Amino acid sequence: MFFKKRIVVLRLGHRLQRDRRVSTHVGLVARAFGANKIVFAGIVEESVYETLKKVCEDWGDDFGVETVTNPLSFMRQCKRNGYRIVHLTMYGENIQLSNVLDRIIKENADILIVIGAEKVPAEVYKIADYNVAIGNQPHSEIAALAVFLDRLFRGEELAKEFTNARYRIVPSKRYKNVVRMGVGNES
Amino acid sequence: MFFKKRIVVLRLGHRLQRDRRVSTHVGLVARAFGANKIVFAGIVEESVYETLKKVCEDWGDDFGVETVTNPLSFMRQCKRNGYRIVHLTMYGENIQLSNVLDRIIKENADILIVIGAEKVPAEVYKIADYNVAIGNQPHSEIAALAVFLDRLFRGEELAKEFTNARYRIVPSKRYKNVVRMGVGNES
Numbered sequence: 001m002f003f004k005k006r007i008v009v010l011r012l013g014h015r016l017q018r019d020r021r022v023s024t025h026v027g028l029v030a031r032a033f034g035a036n037k038i039v040f041a042g043i044v045e046e047s048v049y050e051t052l053k054k055v056c057e058d059w060g061d062d063f064g065v066e067t068v069t070n071p072l073s074f075m076r077q078c079k080r081n082g083y084r085i086v087h088l089t090m091y092g093e094n095i096q097l098s099n100v101l102d103r104i105i106k107e108n109a110d111i112l113i114v115i116g117a118e119k120v121p122a123e124v125y126k127i128a129d130y131n132v133a134i135g136n137q138p139h140s141e142i143a144a145l146a147v148f149l150d151r152l153f154r155g156e157e158l159a160k161e162f163t164n165a166r167y168r169i170v171p172s173k174r175y176k177n178v179v180r181m182g183v184g185n186e187s
Numbered sequence: 188m189f190f191k192k193r194i195v196v197l198r199l200g201h202r203l204q205r206d207r208r209v210s211t212h213v214g215l216v217a218r219a220f221g222a223n224k225i226v227f228a229g230i231v232e233e234s235v236y237e238t239l240k241k242v243c244e245d246w247g248d249d250f251g252v253e254t255v256t257n258p259l260s261f262m263r264q265c266k267r268n269g270y271r272i273v274h275l276t277m278y279g280e281n282i283q284l285s286n287v288l289d290r291i292i293k294e295n296a297d298i299l300i301v302i303g304a305e306k307v308p309a310e311v312y313k314i315a316d317y318n319v320a321i322g323n324q325p326h327s328e329i330a331a332l333a334v335f336l337d338r339l340f341r342g343e344e345l346a347k348e349f350t351n352a353r354y355r356i357v358p359s360k361r362y363k364n365v366v367r368m369g370v371g372n373e374s
Contacts, residue, residue: 022208025327032326055325091356091363096345098358125361135345136356138242139219139333140212146330147337155338158283158322169278169323171285174312176278 001156006110007035008078009145012071012124013042013117020045025142026115027052027065033149034157035113037064041071060165071114075127078112085128087114088144092131100132101151113148115141188343193297194222195265196332199258199311200229200304207232212329213302214239214252220336221344222300224251228258247352258301262314265299272315274301275331279318287319288338300335302328 009030014023023044030038031052038052044067052065068074075085084107093100104111114124125131134144149157162168170177196217201210210231217225218239225239231254239252255261262272271294280287291298301311312318321331336344349355357364 018208021205022212025209025329028326029330032322032324033330059324091359091365093360094345094358096342125363131360133356133358135219135347136358137219137246137349139215140329142212142327142329143216143220143333146327146334150334150337151342155283158281160322162324169320171281171320171323172278173280173318176312178278 001034001160002154003105003152005108007149008037008039008083008110008112009035010039010068010071010074010112010114011041012114012120014040014044015117016043016045019117020048022142024048024051026145028055029142029146029149031055031061031063032157033146034153034160035149036062037066039066039068039074041068041074043067058166060162072121072123072127075112075114075124079127079129081110083110083112084130085112085114086130086132086148087120087124087128088134088141088148089116089120089125089131090133090136090138092133094133094136095148095151096135100130104130104132105152113145115145117141188221188347189341190292190339192295194336195224195226195270195297195299196222197226197255197258197261197299197301198228199301199307201227201231202304203230203232206304207235209329211235211238213332215242216329216333216336218242218248218250219344220333221340221347222336223249224253226253226255226261228255228261230254245353247349259308259310259314262299262301262311266314266316269296270299271296271317272299272301273317273319273335274307274311274315275321275328275335276303276307276312276318277320277323277325279320281320281323282335282338283322287317291317291319292339300332302332304328
C-alpha cells in the first residue's frame with residue numbers, strides 16, 4: 001500500500017451500553033480500512049470483543065484488539081516509541097482546506113489515531129501532534145476514521161486482500177456471492 | 188460542488204434502542220457530507236430526530252429528515268421520479284476495483300443512496316441500479332456512506348459552508364475555536 005507504516009486506533013470515552021454498537025463499528029472500520037490495531041480506553045462490553053474476534057476469524061487478517069486503563073499515558077508512551085499522534089476532531093485543521101494530511105504523510109512515521117466520544121479531555125489536544133478535522137461539522141467518529149484512512153491510503157485499503165480468511169466476497173452487480181475458502185488456502 | 192444533483196439517503200432496518208446511536212450518526216453524516224435529506228424506514232426514536240434538528244439549528248443549512256413506512260415502494264417511486272438507486276453493500280461492485288463510481292457520476296441524475304442494517308431484503312438488490320461495496324469487508328453503514336459521499340463529491344463537501352448557522356468552527360491546530368454567528372449573518 002501507498003502508506004506502509006503501522007496504524008493504531010485509540011478509542012476514547014466508551015460509555016457502557018450506549019456506545020456498544022458505535023464502538024463495534026469503530027473497531028470494524030479500523031480493521032477494514034487498514035489499521036493494525038484498535039485500543040479501547042476503559043471497560044468495553046465483552047460482545048464488542050466477540051464481534052471483532054468473529055469478524056477476524058471469518059474474514060481474515062491479523063488485527064489486534066486491546067484495552068488500556070490510562071489513555072493519556074498510553075498516548076505519551078506511543079509518542080516516546082516514535083508514533084505521531086493524530087487526533088480526529090471537528091475543531092482541528094480541516095483535511096480538505098489545509099495541507100495537514102501531506103504533513104502527516106511526510107513524517108513517514110507510525111501513527112496513533114485518537115478518536116473520542118462527545119467529550120474529550122483538553123489534554124488530548126495538547127498531546128496530539130495533529131488535531132485533524134474531517135470537515136468542521138459535527139458528525140461521527142466512525143465516519144471520521146473511515147475517511148481519514150481512505151485518504152491516508154489513497155483508497156488502496158479497499159482493494160486489500162485479507163489473508164487467512166474463511167470467506168471471501170466475489171463482488172457482484174446484483175447478488176450476494178460469498179466463497180468459502182478451502183483449508184490451507186492462504187489467500 | 189463537483190456533483191450538483193440531489194442526494195437522498197434511505198436508512199433501512201432501524202431497530203429500536205439498539206440502533207439509536209448508529210441511526211443518529213447516519214443522519215449526521217448524510218448532512219455533513221452533503222446529502223439533502225435522510226429518510227428513515229419505519230419507526231425511529233424521537234431523540235434521533237431531536238438530535239438532527241438541533242444540529243441543523245446550531246450548525247446550519249437546509250437538511251430534511253423524514254420517515255416512510257414502505258421503503259421498497261419509496262425506492263420504486265424515487266426511480267419513477269428519475270433518481271438512480273445506489274445501494275451500499277459489502278457484496279456489491281467494489282468502488283476501488285471497478286468503474287462503478289464513474290458510471291454513476293456519468294448518469295448525472297439525482298441519487299437515492301440506500302443503506303441497511305444487518306439484513307437487507309433481496310428485493311433491494313434488484314430495485315437498486317447499482318449495488319456498490321465500499322470494500323468487500325464487513326464494517327459500518329456509517330463509514331460506507333461517508334466514504335461514498337466523500338468520493339462522489341471529490342472531497343469538496345468537507346469545505347462546504349453551511350448557511351444559517353448559529354455557530355461556526357475556526358479550524359485550529361490546538362484549540363476549540365467556535366464563533367457565535369451574529370443575527371442576520373447569512374454565512
